Amino acid sequence: MSEEPPRRRTIRDVAKAAGVSISTASNALNGIGRTNPETREKVRRIAEQIGFRPNALARSLLTKRSHSIGIITNDTYGRLTLPMTAGVSEALVDHGVSAFLCATNNDPRLAQLHLEALLDKQVDGIIFTATRADLTPPIDLTRLAIPVVYAFAIGPPTAPTFIPDDAQGARLAVQHLLDRGYRRILHITGLEDYLAAQLRAETYRDLAGAELDVLFGEWTEEWGHEAVRLVMERGGDLPEAIFCGSDEIARGVIDALRDRGLKVPEDVAVVGFDNWRVIATQTRPPLTTIDMELKELGRRAGLAMLDLTRGLPVEPGITRLPCSLVVRRSCGA
Structure with missing residues (x-):
């Protein structure tokens, strides 16, 4: 003979086990009325022990909130x-x-x-x-x-x-590169019509100067590859460091530099933005980046x-x- 399923506990069961009235038990569980703290804690503890779950609909009617x-x-x-x-x-x-x-x-x-x-x-x-x-x-x-x-x-x-705070995040990235002695810093970032890209670019220019311009593009690894190709083809001195507007861009940049025989960070240092862990920790080498918290x-x-x-x-x-x-x-x- 199969056992009957356990009966759903009610507020009446809680009140009986706690030795209080049903209204007192209800007030204690819903945090209303003038129930003293000791009684409120006792009722809640007993409700948990016997497996009582408040009726959400009744609770919302009482508190005027759906929670x-x-x-x-x-x-x-x-x-x-x-x-x-x-x-x-x-x-x-x-x-x-x-x-x-x-x-x-x-x-x-x-x-x-x-x-x-x-x-x-x-x-x-x-x-x-x-x-x-x-x-x-x-x-x-x-x-x-x-x-x-x-x-x-x-x-x-x-x-x-x-x-x-995109400007503050960009300041952290660029200042970190400056503090490590890098001076020729390039910024490769995403779409120019993004407010985040604009704020980061402004901060980069304020700190790193305008010797190297900002390269705007997509928020993708493919754009990271393409941006490195553009930098290499235009000639001149290579940047000492690259501040990227996203971790995806940064991984594309690192892969493209490696494809051209350049080592990170020995030849070019790279910083990302996002701290997207699945990318940042698996990049070779692991990526220094900004976490937006x-x-x-x-x-x-x-x-x-x-x-x-x-x-x-x-x-x-x-x-x-x-x-x-x-x-x-x-x-x-």
């Missing part, structure tokens, strides 16, 4: 969004808040469908992220009745926005969202978070 948020992104592959989402979750998990991640691939229709689904679920807020800070969202998020936070995307002046960026966005859903004030406008330098062997360290 969930939506994350809308155009980052289909998750290169930027996944570490940011990890940071968001880190900020939310201890507060019983979950997140729904929706990828739009920059399709306005798909973005609208995701937004409507999130609103139907009555999420408490929306975090919008993108693959570039200056990307305009494919849908209008400015008229929503719930809070919106922007991470790796620039929102309206009235909304909290968290982005990496995406997990911390997501955590800050998550904390801002928590405060907004609780009615607490959050400073609007852009917050630029510092990057960090990760030193590996491509600069001779």
Whole structure:
């Protein structure tokens, strides 16, 4: 004879085990009312011991919150969004808040469908992220009745926005090369219409001078190869070091230099940008690079969202978070 499945525990079971009324048990578990700390801790401990799980629907009706948020992104592959989402979750998990991640691939229709689904679920807020800070969202998020936070995307002046400090990151990269004695530094980067590329190029020129110009192109290994070919074909003195706008570009640059018999860092030092570990650690030699601290960026966005859903004030406008330098062997360290 088969055993019956275990019975779902109820708030009545918790109250009986804790020796309190049902209303006291409910207040303790939901953090409302005037329950004293000792009773609240006892009720929560017993609820965990007997395997009680609160009814999410009843909880949302009581608190007027769904205890969930939506994350809308155009980052289909998750290169930027996944570490940011990890940071968001880190900020939310201890507060019983979950997140729904929706990828739009920059399709306005798909973005609208995701937004409507999130609103139907009555999420408490929306975090919008993108693959570039200056990307305009494919849908209008400015008229929503719930809070919106922007991470790796620039929102309206009235909304909290968290982005990496690209200028500070570029300063770390170029100053590291200068401190190691390199003077002829070339900058190979991505598309010129990206705000990040512009800010990094401006900082590079301020620190390294204009003796060697900036080469703008794609954010790809192929462009790294092509840029080295262009540099070699135009002749003149080779750069002593190359500051690359992405780790993918840097790997292409290193491979192209090796193909031409040049050693990194003995002949040319190379610095990347992203600290995309699957690339940076497997490059030969391992790549010195700039980490945009995406997990911390997501955590800050998550904390801002928590405060907004609780009615607490959050400073609007852009917050630029510092990057960090990760030193590996491509600069001779």
